[in-house]
Amino acid sequence: MEHSNPILMGNDSPQKFITIGEVMLRLTPPNYEKIRMASSFEASYGGSEANIALALANLGVDSTFFSVVPNNSLGKSAVRWLRCNDVHCTPMILSTKEETPSHRLGTYYLETGYGIRPSKVIYDRMHSALTEYDLTKVDLDELFDGFDWLHLSGITPALNKNCADFILRCLRVAKEKGLTVSFDGNFRSTLWSWEEARDYCTQCLPYVDVLFGIEPYHLWKDDEDHSKGDWKDGVPLQPSYEQEDEIFQHFIDRYPNLKCIARHVRYVHSGSENSLKAFMWYEGHTFESKLYTFNILDRVGGGDAFASGLIYAMMHDYKPMDMVNFAVASSAIKHTIHGDANITDDVESIRNLMNMNYDIKR
Numbered sequence: 001m002e003h004s005n006p007i008l009m010g011n012d013s014p015q016k017f018i019t020i021g022e023v024m025l026r027l028t029p030p031n032y033e034k035i036r037m038a039s040s041f042e043a044s045y046g047g048s049e050a051n052i053a054l055a056l057a058n059l060g061v062d063s064t065f066f067s068v069v070p071n072n073s074l075g076k077s078a079v080r081w082l083r084c085n086d087v088h089c090t091p092m093i094l095s096t097k098e099e100t101p102s103h104r105l106g107t108y109y110l111e112t113g114y115g116i117r118p119s120k121v122i123y124d125r126m127h128s129a130l131t132e133y134d135l136t137k138v139d140l141d142e143l144f145d146g147f148d149w150l151h152l153s154g155i156t157p158a159l160n161k162n163c164a165d166f167i168l169r170c171l172r173v174a175k176e177k178g179l180t181v182s183f184d185g186n187f188r189s190t191l192w193s194w195e196e197a198r199d200y201c202t203q204c205l206p207y208v209d210v211l212f213g214i215e216p217y218h219l220w221k222d223d224e225d226h227s228k229g230d231w232k233d234g235v236p237l238q239p240s241y242e243q244e245d246e247i248f249q250h251f252i253d254r255y256p257n258l259k260c261i262a263r264h265v266r267y268v269h270s271g272s273e274n275s276l277k278a279f280m281w282y283e284g285h286t287f288e289s290k291l292y293t294f295n296i297l298d299r300v301g302g303g304d305a306f307a308s309g310l311i312y313a314m315m316h317d318y319k320p321m322d323m324v325n326f327a328v329a330s331s332a333i334k335h336t337i338h339g340d341a342n343i344t345d346d347v348e349s350i351r352n353l354m355n356m357n358y359d360i361k362r
C-alpha cells in the first residue's frame with residue numbers, strides 16, 4: 001500500500017493500539033558526564049512500553065498507555081509528557097497514598113556512554129506506584145474494549161509478582177477478546193535472572209502474535225552454552241541468515257500461533273559508529289533487512305523504535321521487505337534523537353531512510 005505523508009493528529013489510524021507498563025523519570029548527567037561527576041541531571045521520561053505508545057502516536061496511530069503513577073507532580077508530569085505527544089491516558093490510574101503507600105514514580109539514572117565507554121543504567125524503581133497498586137482490581141475486559149492491538153514487554157513482569165500476574169492476565173484477556181498481541185522479552189539483567197525471565201516469558205508465547213526478539217525463551221538452544229563469545233543472553237550476537245532462519249523455525253514449530261517474529265541486530269564498530277539490521281519471519285519466510293550504518297546520539301529506546309516501526313508497518317499493510325526495513329529505519333532515526341522515544345512525526349522521513357535516501361529535504 002503506497003502512502004503519501006499523512007496529515008497527522010490521529011487520522012491515520014487503521015487500528016486502536018494500547019500498551020501497559022511503567023513510565024519512568026529518566027535522570028541523565030549532561031554532556032556525557034559520569035554520574036560520579038554530575039552536579040545536575042537532565043530530566044526526561046521513558047519506559048519501553050511508553051516509548052512505543054509515544055512513537056506510534058507521533059506517527060498518527062490512535063495510541064493509549066495504561067499504568068499507575070502517584071497522584072503528585074511527578075506522576076502528573078509523566079502523564080503530561082505522554083499527553084503532549086498525543087498518547088491517550090484516559091485509563092491511567094493516578095493512585096492515592098492509601099493505594100500505593102510509597103507513592104513513588106519509577107526513576108532511572110542514565111550515564112550516557114561515549115565512544116568506547118558504554119552507557120550505564122541505575123534503576124530506582126522499587127515500590128513504584130505500579131508495583132504497589134493492587135492490579136487485581138483492574139477490569140481488563142473493560143480496559144481492552146474497543147482496542148485492536150495490545151503490546152507488552154518482559155520488563156513489567158520483572159518488577160514484582162503483582163505485575164507478573166497482571167501481565168499474564170492481560171495476555172489471556174486480550175486473546176479472549178481477539179486483540180492482536182505483540183510482546184518484547186526485553187531482558188533486563190538487573191531486574192531478574194536470565195532463567196527467571198526465560199521461565200516467565202516462555203509462558204507468554206502461546207498468547208503472542210508478533211514477537212520481538214528471540215530471548216529469553218526455553219527453546220531449541222536450551223542446551224547451548226550462553227556464555228560463549230558469540231552468544232549473549234541465549235541468542236547469537238551476529239547471526240547469519242541461515243542461523244536466524246533456523247531459530248525462527250524452531251519458534252514457529254513450537255508456537256504456530258506466532259504470525260511474525262522480528263529481531264534487530266546491532267553491530268558496534270569503533271567509537272560511536274554503529275550498524276543495525278534485522279531479521280523477520282513472516283508468512284512462512286525469513287526476511288533480512290538492509291544494513292544501516294550511523295552515528296549514535298542516544299541509543300536508549302532503539303529496540304522500542306524498531307518495535308513501533310514494525311507495528312506501524314503491519315497496521316498499514318506494508319509488504320514484508322518494507323515492514324522490516326521501515327522498522328530498522330525507525331530504530332536508526334531514534335539513535336539520532338535525544339531521549340528514550342522516537343518522536344518522529346513524519347512517516348515520509350522514515351520511508352526515505354528505509355530507501356536509503358539521506359538527502360536534505362527543502
Ligand SMILES: O=C(O)C(=O)C[C@H](O)[C@H](O)CO
Nearest residue numbers: 046047048155300301304340
Ligand atoms: O529499562 C527500562 O526498564 C526502561 O523501560 C527504560 C528505557 O526506556 C527502555 O530501556 C528503553 O527500551
